[in-house]
Amino acid sequence: MQKAMIQKLRDKLGARYVLDKPEELAVYECDACTLIKKAPELVVLPRSAEEVAFVIQQCNEHKVPYTARGSGTGLSGGALAMQGGVIISMNRMDRILDIDPRSRTATVEVGVVNAWLNEALKPYGLFYAPDPSSQVACTLGGNIAENAGGIHCIKYGVTTDHILALQVVLPDGNIVWLGSKSRRSHGPNLVGLMVGSEGTLGIVTQAVVRLTQKPEKIRVYLAAFDTTRDAGAAVSSIIKSGLMPSALEFMDAFTVKAVNQAFHVGFPEQAEAVLLIELDGYGSQIVHDELKLKEILEEHNVSQVRIGETEAERAALWKSRKATVAAYGRFLPAFYLHDCVIPRSQLVPILEKINEVAERYDITIGNVFHAGDGNLHPNILFDPDDAKMVRNALEGGEEILHACLAVGGTLSGEHGIGIEKAEYMSLQFSEASLDKMKLVKQAFDPTGLSNPEKIFPMRNGCGETHRATTPALLAGDGLWI
Amino acid sequence: MQKAMIQKLRDKLGARYVLDKPEELAVYECDACTLIKKAPELVVLPRSAEEVAFVIQQCNEHKVPYTARGSGTGLSGGALAMQGGVIISMNRMDRILDIDPRSRTATVEVGVVNAWLNEALKPYGLFYAPDPSSQVACTLGGNIAENAGGIHCIKYGVTTDHILALQVVLPDGNIVWLGSKSRRSHGPNLVGLMVGSEGTLGIVTQAVVRLTQKPEKIRVYLAAFDTTRDAGAAVSSIIKSGLMPSALEFMDAFTVKAVNQAFHVGFPEQAEAVLLIELDGYGSQIVHDELKLKEILEEHNVSQVRIGETEAERAALWKSRKATVAAYGRFLPAFYLHDCVIPRSQLVPILEKINEVAERYDITIGNVFHAGDGNLHPNILFDPDDAKMVRNALEGGEEILHACLAVGGTLSGEHGIGIEKAEYMSLQFSEASLDKMKLVKQAFDPTGLSNPEKIFPMRNGCGETHRATTPALLAGDGLWI
Numbered sequence: 001m002q003k004a005m006i007q008k009l010r011d012k013l014g015a016r017y018v019l020d021k022p023e024e025l026a027v028y029e030c031d032a033c034t035l036i037k038k039a040p041e042l043v044v045l046p047r048s049a050e051e052v053a054f055v056i057q058q059c060n061e062h063k064v065p066y067t068a069r070g071s072g073t074g075l076s077g078g079a080l081a082m083q084g085g086v087i088i089s090m091n092r093m094d095r096i097l098d099i100d101p102r103s104r105t106a107t108v109e110v111g112v113v114n115a116w117l118n119e120a121l122k123p124y125g126l127f128y129a130p131d132p133s134s135q136v137a138c139t140l141g142g143n144i145a146e147n148a149g150g151i152h153c154i155k156y157g158v159t160t161d162h163i164l165a166l167q168v169v170l171p172d173g174n175i176v177w178l179g180s181k182s183r184r185s186h187g188p189n190l191v192g193l194m195v196g197s198e199g200t201l202g203i204v205t206q207a208v209v210r211l212t213q214k215p216e217k218i219r220v221y222l223a224a225f226d227t228t229r230d231a232g233a234a235v236s237s238i239i240k241s242g243l244m245p246s247a248l249e250f251m252d253a254f255t256v257k258a259v260n261q262a263f264h265v266g267f268p269e270q271a272e273a274v275l276l277i278e279l280d281g282y283g284s285q286i287v288h289d290e291l292k293l294k295e296i297l298e299e300h301n302v303s304q305v306r307i308g309e310t311e312a313e314r315a316a317l318w319k320s321r322k323a324t325v326a327a328y329g330r331f332l333p334a335f336y337l338h339d340c341v342i343p344r345s346q347l348v349p350i351l352e353k354i355n356e357v358a359e360r361y362d363i364t365i366g367n368v369f370h371a372g373d374g375n376l377h378p379n380i381l382f383d384p385d386d387a388k389m390v391r392n393a394l395e396g397g398e399e400i401l402h403a404c405l406a407v408g409g410t411l412s413g414e415h416g417i418g419i420e421k422a423e424y425m426s427l428q429f430s431e432a433s434l435d436k437m438k439l440v441k442q443a444f445d446p447t448g449l450s451n452p453e454k455i456f457p458m459r460n461g462c463g464e465t466h467r468a469t470t471p472a473l474l475a476g477d478g479l480w481i
Numbered sequence: 482m483q484k485a486m487i488q489k490l491r492d493k494l495g496a497r498y499v500l501d502k503p504e505e506l507a508v509y510e511c512d513a514c515t516l517i518k519k520a521p522e523l524v525v526l527p528r529s530a531e532e533v534a535f536v537i538q539q540c541n542e543h544k545v546p547y548t549a550r551g552s553g554t555g556l557s558g559g560a561l562a563m564q565g566g567v568i569i570s571m572n573r574m575d576r577i578l579d580i581d582p583r584s585r586t587a588t589v590e591v592g593v594v595n596a597w598l599n600e601a602l603k604p605y606g607l608f609y610a611p612d613p614s615s616q617v618a619c620t621l622g623g624n625i626a627e628n629a630g631g632i633h634c635i636k637y638g639v640t641t642d643h644i645l646a647l648q649v650v651l652p653d654g655n656i657v658w659l660g661s662k663s664r665r666s667h668g669p670n671l672v673g674l675m676v677g678s679e680g681t682l683g684i685v686t687q688a689v690v691r692l693t694q695k696p697e698k699i700r701v702y703l704a705a706f707d708t709t710r711d712a713g714a715a716v717s718s719i720i721k722s723g724l725m726p727s728a729l730e731f732m733d734a735f736t737v738k739a740v741n742q743a744f745h746v747g748f749p750e751q752a753e754a755v756l757l758i759e760l761d762g763y764g765s766q767i768v769h770d771e772l773k774l775k776e777i778l779e780e781h782n783v784s785q786v787r788i789g790e791t792e793a794e795r796a797a798l799w800k801s802r803k804a805t806v807a808a809y810g811r812f813l814p815a816f817y818l819h820d821c822v823i824p825r826s827q828l829v830p831i832l833e834k835i836n837e838v839a840e841r842y843d844i845t846i847g848n849v850f851h852a853g854d855g856n857l858h859p860n861i862l863f864d865p866d867d868a869k870m871v872r873n874a875l876e877g878g879e880e881i882l883h884a885c886l887a888v889g890g891t892l893s894g895e896h897g898i899g900i901e902k903a904e905y906m907s908l909q910f911s912e913a914s915l916d917k918m919k920l921v922k923q924a925f926d927p928t929g930l931s932n933p934e935k936i937f938p939m940r941n942g943c944g945e946t947h948r949a950t951t952p953a954l955l956a957g958d959g960l961w962i
Contacts, residue, residue, distance in 0.1 A: 192670045285765060373663075
């Protein structure tokens with residue numbers, strides 16, 4: 001990279017905010033999908049949209065690709081500098097600029113950590129709903145880039161449902177506001193287009209987010225079942241009943257055993273599935289909902305129910321859900337995680353398909369996922385040194401993916417496409433549809449310097465797919481599921 | 482238009498579904514914004530996406546512009562053939578293809594009338610939430626094109642919140658599916674981009690829509706206040722309280738008097754404002770919410786409260802809201818309706834601004850609007866034959882629009898941009914932002930034949946604005962607000 005450009009950036013941002021030493025760059029060579037690695041040539045830490053615009057103008061002038069990055073907790077390699085160039089770290093743009101409790105909006109810089117915003121909202125009795133498991137570390141900018149989800153999406157929706165307006169630095173260096181603070185908008189929805197586009201259409205610098213009233217009461221129910229079919233049917237019945245749980249999570253037999261052995265949480269050993277169900281709302285409403293829920297669970301032969309009312313009791317129940325990845329590690333050193341979403345009515349058949357695939361390929365698959373949204377997380381465990389197991393994990397995983405897409409599913413529910421799933425896009429979308437996506441990309445980023453190689457498949461056909469996904473396959477460090 | 486093209490269309494669609502007689506075309510010369518008129522040269526009524534694709538291919542071959550149309554209930558001229566050419570009427574594509582109560586989705590052709598779908602959903606205890614006032618006549622395709630709202634948006638959201646996937650015939654003649662039946666998706670959100678784009682990016686032929694569980698109980702409260710400030714403050718307090726009413730409508734002093742005189746509904750004569758508030762949910766929850774609501778209304782000096790519990794009682798209360806336009810007609814023959822949205826916290830100052838403008842310009846403005854969403858509907862009454870009054874109405878209206886935009890508002894909440902507001906776009910969006918919209922338009926529609934002159938401003942500067950909006954100004958027939 002040209003010394004002149006680096007010097008210009010140092011003059012504008014301050015020398016300490018422009019990093020080029022190998023040991024400094026190494027920190028930015030991957031995200032939470034740790035085995036896809038590519039170090040940038042330069043890292044800059046701007047403090048304002050104007051500084052971001054200056055960086056992009058420099059990149060345009062010198063034909064240098066650039067990639068925005070938050071805390072690097074992503075699972076699909078969205079923040080990797082695949083073609084080298086500049087990583088624009090947004091972490092210094094970390095101010096909460098405005099909280100308006102009457103309009104129920106907050107205006108934030110995108111470097112604000114998700115949990116910080118919710119901390120700041122406590123006095124108002126409000127919260128920002130999307131809560132990915134990486135909430136304590138991930139930035140709102142990263143959440144916007146990947147359209148992040150979390151366990152509460154079933155009731156509160158994903159990130160895109162909570163973004164009213166965005167300040168964006170476009171690839172041409174212009175700073176624009178898209179959308180507005182108002183609850184309704186019109187015309188081509190560029191805000192919706194930007195959310196989930198992983199920095200391929202521009203870099204978001206500020207966001208006006210929608211805030212939600214905190215519920216009066218929260219309760220968590222742990223429900224164990226002897227058969228997967230009963231648990232899956234219970235999920236469908238809960239949805240169909242009109243209950244709107246704030247979380248509806250599923251753990252399969254293998255996961256239950258793994259968690260039992262690792263943390264002695266004392267799930268019934270014969271349980272083939274455990275559901276974690278959270279209800280929130282008004283006091284009187286919770287009582288009503290609880291009766292309905294218990295009815296449904298009993299209809300479907302629940303074998304054990306535990307209830308968490310206090311914050312401590314609820315945390316104890318959630319611990320078993322959050323500790324699953326650690327528990328898996330006791331069986332095999334690595335796992336490959338798919339993130340596909342299916343229509344909820346397909347839950348039971350797909351779970352049976354996954355079990356059938358696991359048997360046929362002789363692989364171990366742990367299922368722990370957002371059942372309420374139909375957002376599966378089949379964790380295929382494997383030993384990276386066992387070539388046959390790796391191949392089976394890969395092929396079995398792809399068969400599961402095909403099965404999900406065949407029933408109207410999607411590639412990813414909350415982890416984004418990034419580099420890890422880009423080659424799978426052609427499995428879900430027609431050429432004509434992908435062409436339109438590429439035309440939109442070109443409309444915003446004619447030079448292709450804005451986070452290259454992400455989302456949009458560069459190659460075609462499954463022959464190439466393997467090569468593209470093999471690195472992800474080796475990732476044993478999926479902290480955030 | 483070439484005879485050869487018309488013949489080809491007749492051969493493909495059937496002669497009776499290709500209209501070119503002046504008396505047939507006259508039906509399609511305007512929408513509910515009746516004084517912007519432009520007759521098409523041809524009207525076709527296709528039965529399938531394949532037939533729509535054939536029509537578009539013919540239009541491309543002969544460089545003929547085309548515009549999709551539903552029932553023509555729009556208020557911004559979105560379905561007008563501004564450059565002549567072909568109107569593609571979607572009314573024959575009126576099949577409900579699938580209702581999946583477990584996934585809570587329905588797959589429909591876009592010619593299905595909003596109310597028909599809800600009729601078909603009754604046996605399942607489900608409903609399709611977006612309910613514009615034109616619900617009994619408007620099609621789902623028109624709702625999607627304009628991102629339609631309605632009185633229940635405050636709780637249930639606008640159209641875009643309920644669309645999971647779209648089948649679209651692109652301007653290049655390709656038929657693609659965007660999005661999926663799953664509740665979560667990823668990548669550039671082309672579904673979100675398509676909703677509200679008024680047929681400028683392609684023609685939607687099928688939609689997978691999200692269905693919502695019917696509430697157990699519904700109650701409507703009519704609350705009268707002696708001052709606008711009290712009523713406006715009550716709205717803010719209701720929102721801030723955490724209550725989530727399913728409707729929160731505002732009628733000002735003039736509207737109250739007009740409705741009283743026209744329909745003798747017996748509102749207190751001294752009332753400066755009336756709120757219509759609907760609560761829905763579980764029985765026990767409603768009781769809880771009702772107590773909270775009454776507390777808030779009393780805090781803000783409510784002078785009268787009426788409660789509607791049975792369907793008949795509720796209908797009686799809603800009648801006063803729905804009859805306002807007819808009531809206005811007794812004062813002046815025409816009105817010009819703005820549709821701007823403001824952050825809810827700005828409600829009281831903006832209402833005071835509107836009153837101040839009305840006095841200064843010596844014009845009559847009736848305010849009846851979706852207060853819960855901050856979606857204003859200032860109805861500026863005037864006599865088309867009184868040139869001074871017309872000019873004052875126009876200038877006063879524009880001042881109100883500027884005031885709304887100045888506090889972070891938007892041009893339109895639910896009526897779309899169409900042709901009527903296209904020239905105002907530059908008041909809200911920067912050149913850079915509008916350029917991106919135009920690039921997106923070009924990406925989808927390089928030839929510009931797909932519903933030309935809509936949304937995207939062709940001219941610049943307010944000098945032109947007047948000419949563009951004068952026709953709308955004369956519209957006295959805004960049936961659907």
